[in-house]
Amino acid sequence: MDTEAQHMERDRSSGPADGTEEGSRFTHVPDRQAASMSWGRAVFMGMLCTVALLLFSSFVLQPFLIPSGSMEPTLRVGDRVLVNKLAYRFGSEPVRGDVVVFDGTGSFVQETSGGNALGALVRGAAASLGLAEPAGSDFVKRVVGVGGDRVVCCDKRGRLEVNGAPVDEEYLHPGDRPSDVAFDIVVPEGTLWMMGDHRSNSRDSRDHLGQPGGGMVPVERVVGRVDWLGWPLGRIGSLEGTTAFAGIRPADADHG
Template identity: 50%
Template sequence: METSERRPRKQGWRFVLLALVLAIAISGLVRSLWLDVYYIPSESMEPLLGAGDRILVSRTAYSSEPIRRGDVVVFDGRGSFAPLSSGKGPFVDAVSAASQWFGLTGSDTTYVKRVIGVAGDRVQCCDANGLLTVNGQPLEEPYVFQGDEPSKQKFDVVVPEGRLWLMGDHRSRSADSRGLLGAPGGGMVPTERVIGRPVQIIWPLDRFAEMPRSTQAETPLKNGQ
């Protein structure tokens, strides 16, 4: 009798283990190809995104259309915003990656910012009214954190082909393209490093909301257009 009772229990555990492995595999496939979840660790994108938010990111958002000014993008900052290697060793990197995958912690190399300039744009700070200009046109930015200036740091850049100029909405709390002007690449992020576009806040529940694609109040023309 004991043997016959143990076999169903063992088979039951095997089924549970197999189902768990299959669920993780399917989740991994979905998150690597279509939708992924990211944890927001900082205040750099307030008021749109707050520290502790979990967001659903579409990896296919830009498969059929280009990245536009005003878009909020999640991107891999290695080689631009962050070093290519953490220097902490493979074991620490693996533990950190697992924690990030389960949405328990934020990533040291993955960022979320807003696209201010695309290839060919000249982005400057600031005009006589204290506004950023893109290709000589003042940029209205209703998304900027209340009380923040568009930028205290002065700059004048032209975005190269295949690159983006990115800034956080909470300008006084955001480390973004402005802080990398003297670094290789000049603070510009390669478009191929863009992971996708946030489409939903999924946690906390009181902030559960869709994130429609943003547009800037005015879309300046490129030079010569």
């Protein structure tokens, strides 16, 4: 009995002198270094995701904020559309009726140099994510004439003609005529004749007839085709196509 009592007493005396239990010496203390590493990892992942989104929007699908009413009713001010940048990457070219985004430098706007490079970079990144209005040189219009086409406005019934065939443009803004400006042009190969759907509120190829290039947009300046509406919620979906140009003969058939 004495031996057992002594053994139990020795067990009690082997603990800390202040009477606390051994486990209490391992109370949790916030690890500032681990928290810092976790925060740094989150920032890195955020930057990585942003870079991935920028690359995706640069080469595949780019959001584009509609800044004006020149394409109403098809596209409205504040709409965010998704531009398919792969649409013309593998040998395909824009066709009549396509709604496209293009760089109007040299055709719709004069080439400029200088400016705030950093500001332009930040603005360009925001625009590529659909968070800011596009650069002043970016436009969205409908392709009305392709290389070789003869585009005339207007016939005796006030309709647009392409290669001698009248075009019933059902997409025009209600009350608008095909054009208040008469023109008769042949589109050079490798270029496009662009017009907005809201003809009375659109500065397009017609406004540059007397300027170098005659309002023609080089095909290589096309950024991509507008295929989807991404905002607002009530308008989300694919952009409705048009059959207005379905009966147009090829340009060589008209001129041959």
